[in-house]
Amino acid sequence: MRPNDAGQVPAVVRLPETREVLAALAEYVAIPSDSRNASRETMREAAAWIAGRLGFLGARLEETAGNPVVRADWLGAPGAPTVLIYGHYDVQPTGRLEEWPSPPFELTVADDVAYGRGASDDKGPVYLVVAMLAAMFEQRGALPLNVRVLLEGEEEIGSPNLPGYVRSHADALACDLVVSADGAQWRPDEPSLSVASKGLVSCVVEVTGAAGDLHSGRYGGTIANPVHALAAILASLHGEDGSVAVPGFYDGVAPMTPQRRAEIAAVPFDDAEYAARIGAPGLSGEAGLSTLERLWERPTLEVNGVEGGGRYTVIPHRAAAHISCRLVGEQDPQHVLAAIRGHVEATAPAGVRVSVEQVGGAVPAYRIPDDHPALAAAAEALRTVYPGQEVLHAVIAGTLPATTLFEEVTGAKTLFFSFAHADENAHAPGEFLRLRRIPEGMRAWQALLEGLADGPHRLRRGGEQEER
Ligand SMILES: [Zn+2]
Structure with missing residues (x-):
């Protein structure tokens, strides 16, 4: 020096x-x-x-x-x-x-x-x-x-x-x-x-039916409604226990070590105070885990927005949802995307077409x-x-x-x-x-x-x- x-x-x-x-x-x-x-x-x-x-x-x-x-x-x-x-x-x-x-x-x-x-x-x-x-x-x-x-x-x-x-x-x-x-x-x-x-990968799930919006009286009861189909697909993304139900989604996620769980448990954290601060009536997420464990150590799949139809008496011809996943551990963004695509295709009801397209970059x-x-x-x-x-x-x-x-x-x-x-x-x-x-x-x-x-x-x- x-x-x-x-x-x-x-x-x-x-x-x-x-x-x-x-x-x-x-x-x-x-x-x-x-x-x-x-x-x-x-x-x-x-x-x-x-x-x-x-x-x-x-x-x-x-x-x-x-x-x-x-x-x-x-x-x-x-x-x-x-x-x-x-x-x-x-x-x-x-x-x-x-x-x-x-x-x-x-x-x-x-x-x-x-x-x-x-x-x-x-x-x-x-x-x-x-x-x-x-x-x-x-x-x-x-x-x-x-x-x-x-x-x-x-x-x-x-x-x-x-x-x-x-x-x-x-x-x-x-x-x-x-x-x-x-x-x-x-x-x-x-x-x-x-x-x-956390890593990030996002996609749009699109469901389409007829070539255009149809009169809900004249055509009602005869064809699949893409908004209904999308709702069913989105509802299938999570299990009753709050975990992500897409097969393969958790590949690369190691279980939390007892040491890490103890470390997180020692952090003073008040669920009620957290909920009050963000103005939420309560908290939710994967069962069996604390709020901080879910926030810090677990991957998530969130529906960020949905669109389709409007206040008209039609059967909409299209519905779409924007989805983003926050990733942890060794999760591969492209593998997660492929898992979502596979799940959406397997869950789509009859009478609609589905597609899953990546939006933006993917970051591990x-x-x-x-x-x-x-x-x-x-x-x-x-x-x-x-x-x-x-x-x-x-x-x-x-x-x-x-x-x-x-x-x-x-x-x-x-x-x-x-x-x-x-x-x-x-x-x-x-x-x-x-x-x-x-x-x-x-x-x-x-x-x-x-x-x-x-x-x-x-x-x-x-x-x-x-x-x-
Ligand atoms: Zn900054």
Whole structure:
């Protein structure tokens, strides 16, 4: 490590004050980089702003077919492992302005939170890492390990150009671990690490009958009704016990280990409170499992919408349902789709035609193994900030395609290390970041990087061997 002007490497890094972080974050939030609606210039302005803050690492914009990515590399720690820090500079649309407590692009502190679009997803969490790295670099003249940064500008629209960029820059992105500053901790009161995310595959089931809608009097009772047929098919997708009744659906799903069940059972969780919070009259799902077990460890098949007919006295000629499955373990999205197709064809009543077509991309589930050193190093880092608290292994029940992409291209697993929380209205009006996460997040990131470089759970360098 390089000494500073005083001739020593300072052991303690003075991290910026919360108010300094807020002042900078306010500038960043003020650039309305809504990737669904903003101009290319606005998107570039946001990219350039955060690249400017990473100037000490030589940050630059690199072009993609869409919005540019922000890239930086500091490889001044020979022999040390390399981490790739991932995040995004784009934000969701604001939604209804009247539902915001303050203008969405004016970072506004109220009580113990800061409101603003991107405060929690993902400008705030990314800026915490950047501010910490800048302080560390300024005071020590070096980082404890090699750091690459990749911030994309299209995460909120499904990252259409990330796969192309990552695949064509495999060598430049070589690393031993990806650390994502995106994602959220599960609850504000318990430090947690997300160890898995669910896969996703979607399809449309279409049922057709006659060539056009028919008079329900003149033709009623003589032909099959596609809406009835669809209803019967949809009803057959789940068993009485709430499990998915499609043969082959669960292939690749391992039974939960007693250890994992015990771990989940130890998480304080109140079904009634959960139901009340979402305004539901009660909970439902697979029998014999707790709510958290179903949410974190089990795959699901959901009918997202149905269409067909209307308020007319006709026999509709077409009915359709949109279905999505969240996958776990080794479930193969294409196998799941084929299983659904087979089940729909086998269950379709006589007199209708059925089809099952995939919609959108298919993403397998992702998991970082429980014994990966990055998890131990991250837990250690969280314990330095939240002493005496157990670090929970949580699951992101959503889908994060970037994880599988990074693993495919770099061979590296992704660690989620975000100081946002699931309840901070990300994507909704009134998005906020908790102020105490600012110092906590910076300290934890510092502890993480130091731990990965040189702690008891130091990251092994694997990049070289895995590169061909
Ligand atoms: Zn995000």
